[in-house]
Amino acid sequence: MASSSRPPPPGVTQRPVRRYSPESGLAPPESDAVALEEPLDIRVSGDTVALTMRMPGADRFLVTGFLFSEGLLHSADDLGGLVHCGRPGEEGYGNVVEVTPAPGLVLDLERVSASRRGTLTTAACGVCGRRSVEDLIAACHPVPPGPGLAASVLARAPDVLRTRQPHFEHTGGVHAAAALDAEGHVLAAFEDVGRHNAVDKVVGALVLEHGLRSARATRPGAFQPTLLVVSGRAGFDILQKAAVARFPLVASVSAPTSLSIDLAERAGITLATFVRGGRFNVHTHPERLRVG
Template sequence: MDRPAAPAGAVATRPVVRDGAETVDAVAVEEPLEIRVDGDRIATTMRTPGSDHDLALGFLLAEGIIAGAEDVGSMFHCGRPGEEGYGNVLDVTSAGGHRIDPERILDSRRFLPVSSACGVCGREAIDRLLARVPAVASDARADRALVVRAMDALRRSQPVFERTGGLHAAVLVGAGGEVLAAAEDVGRHNAVDKVVGALLRQGVLGARATASGRPVVLAVSGRAGFEIVQKAAVAGVPVVASVSAPSSLAVDLAVRAGVALLGFVRGERMNVYAHAWRVDATASCPR
C-alpha cells in the first residue's frame, strides 16, 4: 500500500519558537462542520476538512437517521466558494420519495455542538443509546495476522499525522487484509464516520448494500471509547482494534453488541476485552 498524500486543506502553518529561534510549524487544521438535514441543523462537529460528505453519511447512519446512502438525495456545502466560512456547513437532502426524519436522533443531542473528542454526555443519553445499538449478526472472525495487517495499514494511512502529529486515524479492512477505507481527523469518532461513510457511498454498507467485500476489522488510533464501538456495531463491523486502551463503557457495549474489542495491539500481542472467539480459535462462541 502506497502512502497517501495529505489532502488539501488539512495542514496549516503557524509561527513557533524552537530552540530560541523563530520558525514555522505544520499544524492540523480544525474547523467546525455544521450538518443540516433538509435545512434543519442537526449537529456541529469540530473536524479536519476533507471527506465531509463521508463524515455526514457515517454520522447520520450511526445516529439511526438514515439506513444507507440511498436515503440521501444530495449533499452540498452552503454558500459560495471564496466566502468566509465556506465549506463549514453541509446540507443533506432527502432522496426523492423518501424523507429523512431527524427526529430519530436523541433529543439530548440535537442542535448541540459535538466536540472532536466526544459526542455523548449524560447517563440517560448513554442508556438510550445502549438500548438501540444493534448486535452484530455476522459470525465473521479475524485471526491475529489480519489484525496485524489492519494495524500496519493504519500506520501507513496517516500522512497528516506524519507532518503534524495532531490527528487520529481509522481504517476499515476486509477479510483478505485489503484496505477498504482510510481517513484522518482531529476527532477519533469523525475518522470512523469518514471511513464508514465512504463505504456507504460505495454501496458496501447500508440496509440495501450491493457491493461485496464487507469490512471485518476497524483499526483506530488512540483510545477506543464508547462511540467508536457504537459506530462499528451500527455499521456491522465485528472487530475493533486500537493501539491504546478501551473505556469501561466501550467494553460493556462491545460485550452487548457482539463486537470483539482489542486494545494495546502491539504486533501479535493484544488484550481482547470482548468476544475473544472472533480472534482466537481456542475461544468458544457464546450461545
C-alpha cells in the same frame, strides 16, 4: 512536529512556534505544521442537525457516516442530495453541508434532538450532550457472526493504518481510522482531529462506495465490513459507531473503557486493544480469531 520529506497534504496549515531546550533556551520563532480544524454545520432540509469541529476534507463521507451512526440514514438509498456549500473545488470553504432526503422520505430529526441538548459536537467527543447512554445503545443491534479473522491480520492492522496517515506524519496531531476486509486489505481510511470524525468518514465511505446498510435495511448477501482499526483509545463512542455499522471486530492501539467493553460484549463485537508490536489484548468474543 518533526519535518517530513513529503509535501504536506490538504488539511495541514502553518503556525509560528518557538522551541525550548535546556541547552539553547527558547529558540526564535519558526513555522510549524499543524492540523487544520474548522467547524462543519450539518443541515438536513435546511435545519441544523449538528455542528462539529473537524479537519476539512471528505466532508460528504463525514456527514453520511454521522447521519448513519445516528440512525437517520440506513443506506445510500435514503440520500437524495448532499451538497457542500462552498466554492467548487474548495471543500471546507463554506463549512456547511446541506443534506436532502430521497424523494418521499422524511428523516426523523427528533432522534437527534431528543437525545442531544443542542450542544456543540466537538472534535473530542462523539456523544457529548447525550441525555442517556441508553439513547445510543438502543441503536446497536447485535452484529452478525461475520467472517473469522487471522490473529496475524489483526496484529498488523495498526501498521497498515499507519501507512495511511500523512497528516499525522506532518503534524502529530490527528487521529485515524480504517476499515479492513478479512484479508487485511484497506477498504477505507481517513484522518481527522477527532476520533469519532475519522470513524464517521470511514463509515460514510462504506455507505456511499461499498453499499453498507444498517441492520434495519440489510438485505441477504449485503456488504459487511470485517475490521475497524482506530489510532486512539477504544471508547464507548467508537464502539457505538462500530456496532451501528455492523463491524464484527474492532482493534485499537490504546486502551478500552468499561462501557466500551460492555457494549462490545452486548453487541457481539470482538474488541482487541493495545494492538502493538504483534501483540494485543482481547476483551470480548475471541471465538472470531483464528490462531496458528
